[in-house]
Amino acid sequence: MSNYFQKDIETMPREQLKALQNEKFMKQIQHVWNDCPDYRRKMEAAGVSVDDIKSIDDISKLPFLSKDDLRENYPTAMLAKPLSECVRIQSTSGTTGKRVIAYYTQHDVDLWDECCARAIVAAGGTKDDVVHVSYGYGLFTGGPGLNGGSHMLGSLTLPMSSGNTDRQLQFMTDLGSTILCCTPSYAAYLGEAVTERGIKDQIKLKAGIFGAEAWSEEMRRDIEKTLGIKAYDIYGLTEISGPGVSFECEAQTGMHINEDHFYAEIIDPDTLEVLPHGEQGELVFTCLDKEAFPVMRYRTRDICVLTDEPCSCGRTHVKMVKPRGRSDDMLIIKGVNVFPSQIEAVMIQQGYQANYQIIVDRVNNSDTIEVNIEMTPENYTADAEKVAKMEKELVAALKSMLGILVRVKLVAPQTIVRSEGKAVRVIDNRKI
Numbered sequence: 001m002s003n004y005f006q007k008d009i010e011t012m013p014r015e016q017l018k019a020l021q022n023e024k025f026m027k028q029i030q031h032v033w034n035d036c037p038d039y040r041r042k043m044e045a046a047g048v049s050v051d052d053i054k055s056i057d058d059i060s061k062l063p064f065l066s067k068d069d070l071r072e073n074y075p076t077a078m079l080a081k082p083l084s085e086c087v088r089i090q091s092t093s094g095t096t097g098k099r100v101i102a103y104y105t106q107h108d109v110d111l112w113d114e115c116c117a118r119a120i121v122a123a124g125g126t127k128d129d130v131v132h133v134s135y136g137y138g139l140f141t142g143g144p145g146l147n148g149g150s151h152m153l154g155s156l157t158l159p160m161s162s163g164n165t166d167r168q169l170q171f172m173t174d175l176g177s178t179i180l181c182c183t184p185s186y187a188a189y190l191g192e193a194v195t196e197r198g199i200k201d202q203i204k205l206k207a208g209i210f211g212a213e214a215w216s217e218e219m220r221r222d223i224e225k226t227l228g229i230k231a232y233d234i235y236g237l238t239e240i241s242g243p244g245v246s247f248e249c250e251a252q253t254g255m256h257i258n259e260d261h262f263y264a265e266i267i268d269p270d271t272l273e274v275l276p277h278g279e280q281g282e283l284v285f286t287c288l289d290k291e292a293f294p295v296m297r298y299r300t301r302d303i304c305v306l307t308d309e310p311c312s313c314g315r316t317h318v319k320m321v322k323p324r325g326r327s328d329d330m331l332i333i334k335g336v337n338v339f340p341s342q343i344e345a346v347m348i349q350q351g352y353q354a355n356y357q358i359i360v361d362r363v364n365n366s367d368t369i370e371v372n373i374e375m376t377p378e379n380y381t382a383d384a385e386k387v388a389k390m391e392k393e394l395v396a397a398l399k400s401m402l403g404i405l406v407r408v409k410l411v412a413p414q415t416i417v418r419s420e421g422k423a424v425r426v427i428d429n430r431k432i
């Protein structure tokens with residue numbers, strides 16, 4: 001028997017859901033046309049007026065938005081409410097001055113919290129649970145999102161943030177955490193730490209809600225075993241709100257998209273043609289009722305498949321499979337989004353040329369990233385001490401740009417293999 005946070009909405013017959021989406025969409029397009037100059041300009045450039053949009057079936061007339069569009073008018077791209085009505089921002093990582101800033105009114109925060117509360121309830125959560133949130137807090141949406149959902153549900157919320165494993169385990173045992181929310185890699189790490197310390201019998205966890213990065217079924221089984229829990233997937237992105245755009249139910253056959261708030265399409269990333277359910281393509285979202293940052297037809301770059309087959313949990317909202325990759329070159333390392341261009345920007349700032357190779361791996365369920373960087377003929381040295389100092393400087397600059405540890409190995413000029421075609425910048429050895 002499934003539990004729901006908002007049964008009427010989560011199990012709404014699909015026809016009724018479509019009518020609700022249509023009603024919200026028609027209001028939203030007026031709002032965007034009137035209050036969001038960035039998108040109105042895009043519509044005008046595409047030769048579409050608000051009067052051309054008669055129902056949600058006309059959505060394909062609307063232009064797509066990409067991350068570049070959102071970076072272009074930094075820091076207020078797509079802002080559709082006065083700042084005095086906004087109560088929060090969140091942001092994605094990005095090259096300096098090029099972050100995407102997502103704005104929220106109180107209504108937008110409530111809507112997001114509601115989505116996360118649905119995810120927690122779908123994982124078996126109730127107000128009597130102790131929700132241990134070990135996603136990062138701050139500009140990243142993971143911590144604030146699950147924190148808000150747990151609050152809304154009325155559960156005791158532990159705003160642990162990431163890191164400091166000793167403290168995590170101490171609170172987990174002392175306060176009897178029952179639901180763990182963090183990235184799957186951190187969950188796996190915590191699982192190992194629990195095993196090493198022999199404290200599994202002191203842990204009361206029953207479920208985990210893990211997302212922000214890709215993870216395999218093997219990893220799921222591993223985490224379930226070491227922590228003694230059922231592990232659920234959760235998906236989301238800053239541009240659309242944060243975690244909780246979709247979430248797994250107990251059937252674990254895909255993640256239900258909160259379709260009363262987010263309208264999903266799958267497109268062919270090359271032709272941009274909309275594909276029917278069941279076909280693989282790029283996931284595109286339209287926010288149906290967000291006020292401050294009403295992103296329309298946003299190209300997520302996540303490669304995915306949608307299915308509207310009935311689910312045994314009783315929810316009627318479509319499910320998406322785990323994203324199967326990306327249609328751009330973004331890497332997700334320990335839940336942090338990393339573009340090769342960010343690494344390149346740091347190298348150039350530090351006086352190197354763009355000859356490098358990124359090697360990504362997953363060791364003991366934890367992502368590692370290393371960059372081999374060529375020294376230039378000008379800064380080349382064979383003095384090991386000097387090289388170590390230069391590497392240290394690059395590590396610090398990369399940490400400041402990306403917020404994660406990137407190991408750096410400096411190599412002599414002309415030693416990274418040149419490609420005759422597109423340079424192979426990234427070697428991803430993870431088997432996900």
Ligand code: DLL
Pocket residue numbers: 092135141142210211212213214215233234235236237238239242243244300302322323332335337
């Ligand atoms: O990662 C939001 C989030 C936080 C989701 C906590 C789940 C849990 P961004 O930092 O903007 O937002 O990164 C969004 O991460 O486009 C996907 O490529 C990837 N991603 C998110 N969830 C999953 C998942 C957050 N469950 C980008 N599986 C998205 C695979 C995921 N990839």
